[in-house]
Amino acid sequence: MQLQAEAKHVDHSEFVSFTVASQAFCLKITQIREIRRWQPVTVLPHAPADVLGVMNLRGAVIPIYDLSARFGLEQTDASERNVVIVVSVHDKPVGLLAESVSEIISIDPDDIQETPQVDSRNTMDFIQGIISQNDEMVRIINLDAVISSPEQVAQ
Amino acid sequence: MTGSIMDTFFEECEELLEAMDAGLAAIEEGDQDAETVNAVFRAVHSIKGGAGAFGLDELVAFAHNFETVFDDVRSNKLELDEKLIQLLFRASDHLSDLVTCARDGGQVDSAHHDVLIKALAEYIDEDEEELVFEPMGVGAAFEPAALPLLDAVEEEVTYDIRFHPLKEMYATGNEPYFLFQALSDLGELSVSLDENELPGFDAMEDGENYLSWELSLTTLKPRSSIEAVFEFVEGLCELSITTDGDAEAEVDALAALNAAFGVGSAEEENVVDVPLDQPAPEPVEAPALAEVETVEVPEVKSDQAAENTPVAKKDAAKAKSAGPKPTLRVELDRVDKLINAVGELIINHSMLAQQIANLDASDTRDVETELEGFKTLARDIQEGVMAIRAQPxxxxxxxxxxxxxxxxxxxxxxxxxxxxxxxxxxxxxxxxxxxxxxxxxxxxxxxxxxxxxxxxxxxxxxxxxxxxxxxxxxxxxxxxxxxxxxxxxxxxxxxxxxxxxxxxxxxxxxxxxxxxxxxxxxxxxxxxxxxxxxxxxxxxxxxxxxxxxxxxxxxxxxxxxxxxxxxxxxxLTLAVMDGMVVSVAGHTMVVPITAIVETMRGNDDMINNLGADGTLLSIRGSFVPICDVASSLGLRGDTTNEPAGVYLLVETENGDRCALAVDDIHDQRQVVIKSLDGVCGNVPGVSAATILGDGKIAMILDPESIVTASSSAAVFDTDRRMSNAIAS
The missing domain is CATH 3.30.565.10 (Histidine kinase-like ATPase, C-terminal domain)
Structure with a gap:
């Protein structure tokens, strides 16, 4: 919905597509701060399975989430080939572990399709819409839903 | 610059209230010399002045009463006895409440307010003029105040006012127009400009004022209302207010005025002779609060030089209260940024040191010497920055x-x-x-x-x-x-x-x-x-x-x-602490040094089993429960008797001792504390994180919560269980 509203002002938005557990996802390029190679993180005791730990980003301590586990898919066995996409959610930097980054795609907002109803409720919340790119389905991530605000986490 | 003028005012209020409290405390201790009393008086007066500009009527009204009593103390009309000092303390507490209310919103206890005002009023000399208080200064200029409590107690009097602003008045942004507007609210006003002093165009000096005004005001209000209008330009203008009444009154009033504006002697009797027979009015609600008003002597003579501009006056008051040390007001954000940067510098140093140690160079001694110097400097900077945040x-x-x-x-x-x-x-x-x-x-x-x-x-x-x-x-x-x-x-x-x-x-x-x-x-x-x-x-x-x-x-x-x-x-500081770097199940962690009583390498002889899974460490004949950090943090699934090599003896705040079992001790060093707030929720057993020399993050353990978590003592478990329940 939000994307459609913005469409009136911008014709094409650029998205970065990447794979998580062999599925294609994308995020708006403006949401991404940087992309880093995976490095071992510091484990947080008693953390949920989708929180991999914390990482040092130039002096700041940022939490790293495993997107795959977050989406209810199998847990990623992180290696050097994987990437951490650093995004800014609720004004805080957060790292998201993805398999690999694919490309930058330009999307006409009119091409974004509503997420069809499927059974997996968890995934549904996290997906804002889908687009077809080279006959492949790319899912647009709703970042605010994926990462709840720190206040909510604290509770 | 961020924040409005109002914020600045409240910041200053804080300082002034502190100065006031300090002064009162000194008075209570028996230090009742003029300077101390003056310092308190000035503080109250400055608060009143600022509050007036923002139309904080209740605050102004109360400060005014307070100040009036203090003025009498200053002029030795009132004896500072125990009872009065206690009242002054209560009044100062209330004043600070009023300031807080004005800042944060909310209501003060109005009953308490009235009681204090009455108590203060008892000390105010009966002979002194009682009249209606009115919001003054700029506030009054914009907002004609209704004065319902004074119905026809007085005849109309015509005052002739001669007003000659000094150039300093313009420099402080005061505008005669608003003063006249405020006067015209008091009654019928006629204004005429006196331009006799105006020199020829060539002789005119930039920034100098040559104009003065003759005003004639016919009003029901007493003289002090007029004076109130000019309060904010006191010392910045030549002012005379004369009535067509008898000559003697005129002389008295002039003397009083001169005293008020710091022109005449501070010893002048400062009572205006307009006795009113009106009964002490019931305090209704502010701003229509009925008040007593006297002419005050704002500064003693010695301060006249500093009186020229309000800024100078404020600084003088500040200097008196805080001592002669010059200070600089800096936004906290800037200091915090600096602290973060210094933290990075220290981390950076340990990274460098580590890299150099790893170098395959034959002779690194010179580099190491320099690095040592770098370390000292970094520590110096850090201490300096920390000192900025430190306050008495x-x-x-x-x-x-x-x-x-x-x-x-x-x-x-x-x-x-x-x-x-x-x-x-x-x-x-x-x-x-x-x-x-x-x-x-x-x-x-x-x-x-x-x-x-x-x-x-x-x-x-x-x-x-x-x-x-x-x-x-x-x-x-x-x-x-x-x-x-x-x-x-x-x-x-x-x-x-x-x-x-x-x-x-x-x-x-x-x-x-x-x-x-x-x-x-x-x-x-x-x-x-x-x-x-x-x-x-x-x-x-x-x-x-x-x-x-x-x-x-x-x-x-x-x-x-x-x-x-x-x-x-x-x-001492929240940003840096001394920690012991240990490894726990392959993870590097930091234990605060302050919590550790002693460390020891254990052997099997020292470990005694107690019950099914309790283990005790024997230390010189006494037995201390062992707490395996790895299993307590959920980092090692099974609590096998895998020999955790080193024990850290810690003491909890209730005096219990416990031996934390860790795998190894690496180092003892100063670490920069990075809060985990906002990164993740409350992590049991971990108080914060830090960044080590290799750039990796290490958890800073909270021995207290680790011990409590594993402690079987029912009593102290209660609080743990509760926080766990909240956390989960």
Missing amino acids: VKPLFQRMARIVREASAATGKSAKLVTVGEATEVDKTVIERLADPLTHILRNAVDHGIETPEDRAATGKDKAGEIHLTAAHRSGSVCIEVKDDGAGLNRKKIRQIAIDKGLIPENAELNDNEIDNLLFLPGFSTASEISNLSGRGVGMDVVKNAVTKLGGRVNIASTPGRGSTFSIILP
Whole structure:
């Protein structure tokens, strides 16, 4: 919905597509701060399975989430080939572990399709819409839903 | 620059209130010389002046009364006796309440307000002119004030006002137009410009003022209303106000005015002779509050030089209260950024050191020498930056004096606060967050600790209780102690209450120390009935939580009949601490040095099993429970007897000892604390994180919570279970 509203002002938005557990996802390029190679993180005791730990980003301590586990898919066995996409959610930097980054795609907002109803409720919340790119389905991530605000986490 | 002028005003108010409190405390101590009294007077006066500009009528009204009494003290009309000093203290407390209300919104206790105003009014000389108070200055200029309380008590008088602004007045942004507008609100005003002094165009000097005005005002209002209008330009203009009344009155009034504007002698009698027969008016609600008003002498003669501009005046007042040290006001954000950068610098240093150590160079000695210099410099910078954040605890202690006053007034007990070590410097954040716990402890000390005067007399103590509030640096930490000379903790009662509230089983066997620590359990409050003072359903656990959050701990010591001592031990700074770098199940972690009593390498002989899974470490004949850090943090699934090589003996705040089992000790170093707030929720067993020399993040362990989590003692588990329940 939000994307459609913005469409009136911008014709094409650029998205970065990447794979998580062999599925294609994308995020708006403006949401991404940087992309880093995976490095071992510091484990947080008693953390949920989708929180991999914390990482040092130039002096700041940022939490790293495993997107795959977050989406209810199998847990990623992180290696050097994987990437951490650093995004800014609720004004805080957060790292998201993805398999690999694919490309930058330009999307006409009119091409974004509503997420069809499927059974997996968890995934549904996290997906804002889908687009077809080279006959492949790319899912647009709703970042605010994926990462709840720190206040909510604290509770 | 961020923040509005109003913020600046409130910031200044803080300083002024501190100066006022300091002055009053000095007066109470017997230092009643003119300078001290003046300092307090100036503080109150400046608050009033600023408040007037913002139309904070209630505040202005009260400050005015306060100031009036003080003015009489200053001119030796009032004797500063014990009773008056107590009243002044209460008034100063109320004034600071009013400031807080004005800043944060909210309402002051209006009954209390009225009582104080009446009490103050009793001290104000009956002969002095009583009249309606009115918002003054700029506020009045924009907002014609209705004065319903003064119906035709007075005849109309025509005042001739001659007003010649000095050029300084324009420099401070005052505008004659608004003054005239304010005057015209008082009555019928005619204005004529006097341009006789205007020189020829060539002789005119830039910035000089040559104009003056002749005004004629016919009004019902007394002279002081007119003076009030000019209050903000006092010292910045030549002003004469004359009536067509009798000549003698004129002379008196002129003298009074001159005194008021700092032109004449400060010794001048400062009473305006317009006696009004109106009864002391009932205080209604502000701003239509009826008030008493006298002409005040704003500054003594010696300050005239500083009087020229309001800025200079303010600075003078500040300099007097805070000593001659020049200060710089800096936004906290900037300091914090600097602190972060310095933290990075230190991390960067250890990274460099590590890289150099890894180098395959034949001779790195020179580099290492330089690196050592770099380290020293980095530490110096760090200490310097930390010192910026450090502030003396004095303002905090001054506030506490008020808490004790109020608490003793409310309980009918007599207690005196003695403060020691006010100059001790502590991190700003620590000071801010200490206010609540200290307030609580002090209220408790008065409410529960100090006995009634009769009881005290019966036990041969001085009727007035004494509470010592001490701050001191003690080996890398700050110790703040509250010590009362009251009855001490009633352990029997505490135990019974804990049983009644289901906090401990009835048959629990507790030693004195453990009983004392029951006070810190959530939901524990010894007041059988919830009193207004302490015991609002929250207990000392609030104190403990607040202190723990600051990385400190609280201890209680109590001797029956002799009093109790609460000590709060805090780290010097919240940003850096000394830690021991250990490894736990392959993870590098940091344990705060302050928590560690000793470290030892264990062998099988020292480990004794107790029951199914309890293990004890024997240390020189005594047995201490072992707590495996890895399993407590969930990092090692099974609690096999895998020999964790090294034991860190830690002492919890209730004096229990526990041996934390870790795999190895690597290093002892200063680490920069990185808060995990906002990164993830509350992590049990971990207090914060830090960045090590290799750029990796290490968790800083919280030994206290690790021990409590694994401790089987039922009593101390309660609080843990609760926080776990909240966390999950």
